[in-house]
Amino acid sequence: MTEASDTAALATSGPSNRRVLVTHLAIFFGLVALWELGSRTGLLDPLFFPKPSDIVTGFWRLYVTQRNIWPHLGLTGVEVIVGFAAGSIMGIALALLVGMSDRLRRYMKPYVIIMEATPRIAIGPVIIAAFGFGWTSKVAIVMLVCFFAPFVNTLNGMINVDRDEMDMMRSMRASKWQIFRKLMLPDALPEIMGGLRLAMASALGGALVAEFIASNAGLGVLINQYTGVLNMASAFVCVLTLTGIGFFIIHGMEALDRRIIFWSDRTRTEEMSRRRAREWASLREDRA
Numbered sequence: 001m002t003e004a005s006d007t008a009a010l011a012t013s014g015p016s017n018r019r020v021l022v023t024h025l026a027i028f029f030g031l032v033a034l035w036e037l038g039s040r041t042g043l044l045d046p047l048f049f050p051k052p053s054d055i056v057t058g059f060w061r062l063y064v065t066q067r068n069i070w071p072h073l074g075l076t077g078v079e080v081i082v083g084f085a086a087g088s089i090m091g092i093a094l095a096l097l098v099g100m101s102d103r104l105r106r107y108m109k110p111y112v113i114i115m116e117a118t119p120r121i122a123i124g125p126v127i128i129a130a131f132g133f134g135w136t137s138k139v140a141i142v143m144l145v146c147f148f149a150p151f152v153n154t155l156n157g158m159i160n161v162d163r164d165e166m167d168m169m170r171s172m173r174a175s176k177w178q179i180f181r182k183l184m185l186p187d188a189l190p191e192i193m194g195g196l197r198l199a200m201a202s203a204l205g206g207a208l209v210a211e212f213i214a215s216n217a218g219l220g221v222l223i224n225q226y227t228g229v230l231n232m233a234s235a236f237v238c239v240l241t242l243t244g245i246g247f248f249i250i251h252g253m254e255a256l257d258r259r260i261i262f263w264s265d266r267t268r269t270e271e272m273s274r275r276r277a278r279e280w281a282s283l284r285e286d287r288a
Contacts, residue, residue, distance in 0.1 A: 083142020
């Protein structure tokens with residue numbers, strides 16, 4: 001019965017998903033065709049809207065023939081990954097410490113508010129003046145951008161636990177470690193993952209801002225170079241590359257979120273329940 005219902009669900013969802021995909025592709029290629037027609041007929045200014053065919057040629061040139069985008073793409077990617085990891089770990093670790101101590105939270109709150117109210121882009125030149133124009137300053141800016149979302153979200157999750165459950169665990173004489181491990185951390189996980197999604201989405205922008213301010217390599221530098229000589233097709237290649245990276249980052253974090261916090265996703269929970277039911281059924285059959 002369960003396998004039949006799963007097969008029926010897949011059969012009904014398959015054509016629907018294909019129709020949605022075909023519709024999206026039709027809309028996308030229709031807009032590209034209108035863009036190409038408008039650029040060729042002069043309705044769109046080619047300086048700001050280069051022909052899509054020129055952008056495709058630019059992709060081939062930058063990625064295959066000249067291959068000059070790869071070092072810049074690799075440097076920006078390393079800045080994003082290292083800065084995101086370091087900033088998120090610092091934010092989550094500090095939030096866990098602050099969430100466990102009311103006294104520490106009272107002392108830290110005004111400083112966190114001051115730092116949160118300060119625009120990060122204004123601190124960028126200060127960080128570059130302190131660490132120089134090298135790789136370290138770019139990573140430091142990305143760390144600063146990625147620090148606050150995990151910190152604030154984790155702290156909110158730690159503070160806003162269910163008070164009845166907290167009182168019950170205290171009445172059962174649970175230790176602070178048990179309360180943290182069994183109650184506070186599981187309740188805070190959705191907030192933590194939300195903060196990580198925001199941080200990962202901001203990390204790419206932080207790296208670009210750092211490269212725009214002062215750098216000699218990276219996708220931000222490449223965009224500045226191409227727009228400076230009005231090579232807009234190649235500049236669009238860099239921008240679309242960043243768009244693709246951001247798209248995969250967002251969907252990757254959503255997939256990770258569904259896998260880690262499966263109990264917040266009803267579809268995922270039902271899928272795991274069906275899988276466990278099949279495992280128990282097969283185990284009973286083997287024993288019989």
